[in-house]
Amino acid sequence: MSDSIKLNYQINDEDFTRAGEASGDVKKRLRQMGCSPEVIRKVAIAMYEGEINMVIHADGGEINVEITPEDITMVLKDKGPGIPDIEKAMQAGYSTAPDNVRALGFGAGMGLPNMKKYSDEMHIDTVIGEGTTVTMKVYQ
Amino acid sequence: MRNHKAIITKERCIDCGECIRICQNHAKLPSYDPLEVINDYDYTVALPAPSLYGQFNNLDDVNIVLTALKRMGFDDVYEVGASAEVVSQLSRDYIKKHREQWPLISTACPSVVRLIRVKFPNLIEHLLPIDPPVEIAAKEARKRAVEKTGLPEDKIGIVFISPCPSKVTSVKAPLGMEKSNIDAVCAIKDVYLKLLPLMKQIDDPEDLAMAGKIGVGWGVSGGEAGGLITDNYLAADGIENVNKILEDLEDQKFGNLEFIELNACNGGCVGGVLTVENPYVAKVKMNRLKKYMPVALKRIESGDAIKPENAMWTREIEYEPVFALGEGMKDNIHKMNMVAEIEKRLPGLDCGACGAPTCLALAEDIVKGEAKELDCIHLLREYVHRLSGEISKLDPM
Ligand SMILES: Nc1ncnc2c1ncn2[C@@H]1O[C@H](COP(=O)(O)OP(=O)(O)OP(=O)(O)O)[C@@H](O)[C@H]1O
Ligand SMILES: [Mg+2]
Numbered sequence: 001m002s003d004s005i006k007l008n009y010q011i012n013d014e015d016f017t018r019a020g021e022a023s024g025d026v027k028k029r030l031r032q033m034g035c036s037p038e039v040i041r042k043v044a045i046a047m048y049e050g051e052i053n054m055v056i057h058a059d060g061g062e063i064n065v066e067i068t069p070e071d072i073t074m075v076l077k078d079k080g081p082g083i084p085d086i087e088k089a090m091q092a093g094y095s096t097a098p099d100n101v102r103a104l105g106f107g108a109g110m111g112l113p114n115m116k117k118y119s120d121e122m123h124i125d126t127v128i129g130e131g132t133t134v135t136m137k138v139y140q
Numbered sequence: 141m142r143n144h145k146a147i148i149t150k151e152r153c154i155d156c157g158e159c160i161r162i163c164q165n166h167a168k169l170p171s172y173d174p175l176e177v178i179n180d181y182d183y184t185v186a187l188p189a190p191s192l193y194g195q196f197n198n199l200d201d202v203n204i205v206l207t208a209l210k211r212m213g214f215d216d217v218y219e220v221g222a223s224a225e226v227v228s229q230l231s232r233d234y235i236k237k238h239r240e241q242w243p244l245i246s247t248a249c250p251s252v253v254r255l256i257r258v259k260f261p262n263l264i265e266h267l268l269p270i271d272p273p274v275e276i277a278a279k280e281a282r283k284r285a286v287e288k289t290g291l292p293e294d295k296i297g298i299v300f301i302s303p304c305p306s307k308v309t310s311v312k313a314p315l316g317m318e319k320s321n322i323d324a325v326c327a328i329k330d331v332y333l334k335l336l337p338l339m340k341q342i343d344d345p346e347d348l349a350m351a352g353k354i355g356v357g358w359g360v361s362g363g364e365a366g367g368l369i370t371d372n373y374l375a376a377d378g379i380e381n382v383n384k385i386l387e388d389l390e391d392q393k394f395g396n397l398e399f400i401e402l403n404a405c406n407g408g409c410v411g412g413v414l415t416v417e418n419p420y421v422a423k424v425k426m427n428r429l430k431k432y433m434p435v436a437l438k439r440i441e442s443g444d445a446i447k448p449e450n451a452m453w454t455r456e457i458e459y460e461p462v463f464a465l466g467e468g469m470k471d472n473i474h475k476m477n478m479v480a481e482i483e484k485r486l487p488g489l490d491c492g493a494c495g496a497p498t499c500l501a502l503a504e505d506i507v508k509g510e511a512k513e514l515d516c517i518h519l520l521r522e523y524v525h526r527l528s529g530e531i532s533k534l535d536p537m
Binding site: 038040 | 261262387390392393461465470472473474477480
């Protein structure tokens, strides 16, 4: 048996009520694994932001998580519109979220900056019209 | 469930009382002291919780209840609600001075504190580090009793009249302090039966009340937060709701709240399993009773045992990781993968017939060596079918 745990989540589009379920489940597993509270918190916050972005900006997608004694890797892959200017999107406060989403309290433009802040490595691959893949790593 | 008996995994139990509430066969009973404990002391003081007042119909003077407690056999009474007003006073001050800890989470409900201790280590720093009202009341009551009687402290019995068994655990294993100041915990429901006839006989009650609206309000969800005189708070009750709020709080889903009041029981302390009245009815009764009370009666005074400094926690709450399946990261990963393998073979119906609450819980118990796969009746049935199939093949007929 391998020294890692692999988890896969399908994220539905536009289902706000279920957004956060995947990161909630990962949190539960990390507790069972005996990860440090700090690591659990970093993963939960970074992944929740990413999960919400997939729902709001990209009609859902797929998340793969791999947990090893060394680190936690989260790969969030969507087939959404892509991000035209990553540098701009990464700026705190930048958001293209529509009004109906802002009414729910999202759209502060803090998601990507938080993901950067709470992960130890982050990489964004994006192709306009094809989709975005965000890879984040948190060290144990 | 093991061997037809309901078993609780002690390390994970936070004394929320759900098991007692839910089981119609009374498989789980709360533990508390019998009323006879008052015979163990030379002088006893009753500390009635505010939720006691919500149990009676048409009560418009708490002095009737307090006088009846004395006729029941207690030498004196000290309302926990009075000390709740002191805690409100201290909390207002603490919250104002500790913005960096916002939102502060109330610590009056021991089950909530225990839940945070085992499951939400990141939130420990948000706990309001002030002793709960009942502990402060116990200190004051003992001081007053010593002054009145001249007896040594150990001849005096401080008896909490409690809505919940979680406080019993807190007396044995206190949170945030070395040793509890309470000697015994009796159930509201036991006291209630004795009080009813006595209350009927009282025409001229003694003036014993020490708490106002704020103190009495603590018995109901939202009451503690109400005592802080701010709008910037959230109050949630019921263990499921509390759990959800804490999950969200840990993921930073709330903005700039000052205070979060959480009660494990529905409706707050009036929903405790040692009460008699339905929590929502009790709430109405408490609100009615509170209406004509002064806002607050008790503040810290110079002669009090409690000073702002000695009402604070003296011991830190430490994270108790109870969810790990094995020892160390590698072993845990290995065991979690085993759990996932076993879970795949289980039917996923969460029927509970095996004794575990869910298929996942059974899988975990199997990995921990506390159960086996054929405890699942669905797998057992398949197994029996397969066996009988093989036997019939052997059958020469
Ligand atoms: N998966 C994605 N697909 C397409 N565009 C995205 C994706 N994730 C982020 N973006 C773009 O980047 C912008 C900034 O994202 P960020 O998460 O920082 O803010 P937000 O989602 O708009 O608001 P907040 O996260 O604070 O609620 C978004 O408004 C959106 O235009
Ligand atoms: Mg976002």
